[in-house]
């Protein structure tokens with residue numbers, strides 16, 4: 328019989344489901360070294376946010392087939408390490424949406440009406456009605472950063488409370504935002520105009536310290552900020568200073584850079600700060616939802632069935648996946664690449680299946696293209712199962728065409744993304760050994776393998792331009808691994824594709840476009 332380790336507290340209903348197919352050990356509060364010592368015995372690990380599943384733990388889990396996260400965020404699991412070892416990572420993308428949204432709203436009202444401090448005051452024997460005069464949220468502006476599942480529910484309730492709604496989410500269409508009753512604006516405008524700001528975004532390299540000293544200084548002195556998303560999206564030291572100096576009025580935080588919080592200058596502040604110990608998902612209902620959702624998936628995978636919310640491995644029919652796997656990887660790479668080239672919000676994705684591929688089943692390739700396209704916005708939380716629905720919710724229109732007459736390669740895939748910043752297209756194919764080749768960029772023929780750090784330029788084909796770009800990158804200590812020019816005519820428009828050993832430092836793109844002859848430059852990280 329299989330063995331499952333549950334290393335964080337989960338609802339009993341989850342344990343009962345797992346017990347249908349496995350021996351279940353519930354051992355919470357294990358130290359990392361204790362977990363490493365025992366994990367080798369188990370086929371599955373079920374966690375919440377308390378257990379950090381590091382590469383070391385994954386390496387020690389020699390029998391592990393699946394890691395189940397009873398919640399949304401998988402940032403406490405080293406997903407790439409699990410993927411490399413063929414371990415499925417599943418989560419519960421929706422089980423605690425309502426709980427987290429309601430917690431954010433409760434935090435907003437607690438902050439406005441000083442409920443935690445007023446409660447403490449009454450319990451300490453006082454009857455102080457002057458200190459705790461609050462503010463109404465009615466007719467105030469709520470700025471929602473991240474209009475996904477939780478952000479949308481917050482919007483619906485806040486609207487019913489009579490609030491005016493602004494939203495910032497570069498991956499959501501204006502139409503979708505309007506349907507939810509929000510006006511989509513740039514982040515700076517939201518920060519300047521909102522009375523309350525609530526964060527509902529994943530923690531990614533782009534969102535780490537998104538709210539820093541500079542952005543705090545853009546807010547109204549009366550503004551209050553709520554973070555029930557992930558610790559580290561707000562720079563906590565900068566926040567404490569901004570509140571102390573009266574730059575903003577207050578903050579309510581459920582999540583912290585370090586959990587448990589430990590020493591923090593936020594703890595010394597008074598009624599203008601409300602802190603809870605990561606309770607967003609802690610409702611009876613949410614814990615039942617996520618326990619069922621994840622335990623059922625662990626049970627299914629242990630029985631050899633696909634998982635429905637796999638974060639890293641497709642939940643499509645295994646036979647189809649096996650056959651199309653290399654092309655799905657191609658589609659995902661091209662989707663990721665064209666999404667980054669197109670920049671902000673993509674409204675339309677044209678997917679053309681060419682050559683032999685034109686006769687194939689297209690649905691897995693469309694799904695894989697969308698998964699790649701949405702990776703920038705959703706990171707590990709977009710998967711083959713939810714990519715289509717996530718794209719639909721973001722108002723991304725998908726057009727699928729076939730052209731069997733294109734015979735450059737046995738089969739190739741052409742993706743064209745149109746967004747708020749323009750249109751970009753990329754074509755790719757597989758070589759005989761299954762290696763991916765980028766074969767066309769914005770209409771210019773190229774022949775390059777994708778690499779982790781890439782730079783693309785649109786420029787005029789003229790003497791000296793390559794040297795100037797090389798020297799500029801050198802002056803920023805960026806090493807070029809390979810470089811190729813694609814052009815249609817000599818001394819006409821051309822593209823340059825560079826594979827770099829290092830990521831491009833901030834600010835260098837604007838320097839590149841100052842090089843005479845270079846019109847545009849784009850950086851892509853795959």
Ligand SMILES: NC(=O)c1ccc[n+]([C@@H]2O[C@H](COP(=O)([O-])OP(=O)(O)OC[C@H]3O[C@@H](n4cnc5c(N)ncnc54)[C@H](O)[C@@H]3O)[C@@H](O)[C@H]2O)c1
Pocket residue numbers: 399400420423424427472473474475476477478495496497498499527528529530533534555556557581582605606607608609703704705708
């Ligand atoms: N406190 C808790 O206990 C608790 C509970 C559940 C979820 N969460 C966290 O809440 C957050 C939101 O969860 P969700 O289920 O709504 O996720 P979601 O994927 O449905 O929505 C996230 C939204 O953020 C947007 N986004 C991504 N990068 C962005 C950026 N740089 N700027 C602005 N928007 C950006 C995406 O387009 C998406 O619409 C996650 O971080 C999740 O881990 C916390």
Ligand SMILES: O=C(O)CC[C@@H](O)C(=O)O
Pocket residue numbers: 375376377397398399400401423605607608609
């Ligand atoms: O497990 C929890 O209590 C927190 C879960 C929450 O942060 C999530 O991302 O789903």
